[in-house]
Amino acid sequence: MEKSNQFRVNTPRVIHEMIDGEVIIVNLEKGHYYSLLGTGAEIWEYVIGGMSTPEIVSRLLTRYEGDRKDIEDAVENMISKLQTEGIIVQDVAGRDADERLAGEVESDGEITKKVFTIPVLEKYTDMEDLLLLDPIHETDETGWPNMALGVPEEEGQIDR
C-alpha cells in the first residue's frame, strides 16, 4: 500500500473518543464537535488504524451487503470530509505493518451481512458559542465556568 493512502488523526488539534459505539471528535482549533455512528464509526476505526481506502472497502464488503461502487464512494466521501474538516491528515511517514489494522480478514465461517447504510458525519459548530451566550450569573462574559479551553481533566471529576 502507498504511504500517501494512509491517514492519521490531526493531533494535537483533534481529540476523539468512542462512546457506546459512537465516535465523538473535537477539533480544538475550530471548537467544532463531530459525531460518527454505525458505518461511520466503523470507517473511522479503520482509517485511524492505518488502512487504505481499498482495504476499508474490502473489509466493509465482508460485513455488509451493498454495491462495491456505492461503498467505495461512501468511504471516499467520508475520508474527504474528515480531511476537509481538518480531523485527519495524510500520514506521510506511514506506519509499519504491526501498527496497522489488517486489511484482509480471514472469514471463520458464514457471516450474516447487514445492509450498508451511508455514513454521516454529524457536526456541531456552536457548542462553545452557546457557552458564551448565557454565562452563569456570577461569572463573566468569557463564559462558564471560565476554564482554560482545551485542558482535559481527570475522568469523573465534577464541576465543583
Next chain:
Amino acid sequence: MRVLYISAFFWPHLGGIETLSLKFLPAMQDRGHQFMVITSFANRDLPAHDDHDGILIRRFPFLKAISGRNLPLMRKCIQGMAEVKSTFKPDLVHLQMSAPISYYHVKTLHVNPSPTLLTLHTCFGEFDAGVDTVLGQTLRAANWTTMVSEAVMSDAVKVYPEISKRSSVVYNGMDYAGISPEPLDFSQPCVLGVGRLIRRKGFDILINAFALLRDRFPQAHLLLVGDGTERKILEQQVLDLDLQDSVRFAGQVHPQQVPNLINKADVVVVPSRFPDPLPTVALEAGLLGRPVVAARMGGLGEIIVDGKTGFLVDPESPRNFFEAISYLCSHPQEAMKMGRAARSRIKNVFGWDRYIDSYDTLYHRVANES
C-alpha cells in the same frame, strides 16, 4: 404527567430562570405533574442525586465537560442523560435553552422518545441555526417552542423561519402575593440599577447619566445591586467622576431581597446595550409601582409603555437616560401615576395564573398531539 425538566442551572443557584423555576415547578405539581430535574453542578459542591421540596434532581457536569473539552466526562454525561430518560420514562421533556446542555438532550433523543417543549430565553440574533449546530438541531427536535418575549420570537424566526409554525410567546409570570409597593418619595431621589455588572448590562452608561443628574439633584443617590467582572472598572468610573458619596455598590444579594431594594427606589433603570430578552428587574419594578427608564432593546419595549409606565430611551446615550430620570424626579406626581400604571400592566400582562395556565395547557397539548 411525568415531565423531565432540563435546565443548565437550578437551585441552589439562583438566577432569573432558576428563581422562576422554583415557583413554577411546585405550581405545576399542584396541577398534577410530576417532575424530575436534570441540571449541572453549577460550579458548586452538590450531590448528584438531590431533592428540593419533593422535586427530584439529578446533576451532571454537563457544562464543565464541554468547556474543558473533556470527552470521557462528556461520555458520562450522555450516558447519565440516557439513563435518566430510560428510567424516569417522561411523557414530556421541558428543555430550558440557555446553554449547550441541549446537546446532551439531542444526543439522547432516541432513548425513550418523548415530545419536547423548548423554552427560549435568549435572543439568538447572530447565531446560525443550520443543521450543523446544536441550536439548529434543538429547534428542529422541539415539538413546540415557547419564547419569553416577542423580541426573542422575532429573533428566533430570523435564524429559523420554520419555528413560527410551532411556537408561541409565553411571558414569564410574576407572583405578586405578599409584595406591596411602598410610596414613592423623591425628596432624595434614589435611582436603582440591578443586574450583573458586565459590559452589556450598560451600568457605565447609567453612572454617566447619574453624574449629570447629581448636578441637578445634589441629594440624589444611585444604588447598584449585583456583581461581575466590570465592578472594579465601574468603581473607578465613580471615583473619576467624584461620585463616591452618592453611589453605592451593594454587591450580589439574594433574589428575595431585591423587591425590598426596589421598594426603596424612586426610579429603576435598565440601561442594557444588548437585546435583553425579558429582564426580571423591569417586571419587579413595575409590579412594585416604580417607573422604569430602560434602553429600547429586546423585550424591554414589551414591559414598558413609553411615556405611560416609564420611559424607553436610545441605548448608549447617558444624556437620554439623564433627561428621562430627571423628568421623573422633577414631576413626582406624574412618576407616581406611571408607577401605578406599571403595576396594573404587570399584573394584567405578566400575571402568575396566566403563566401557569398557559404551560399546563401546553404540556397536555404537546404530549397528546405528539
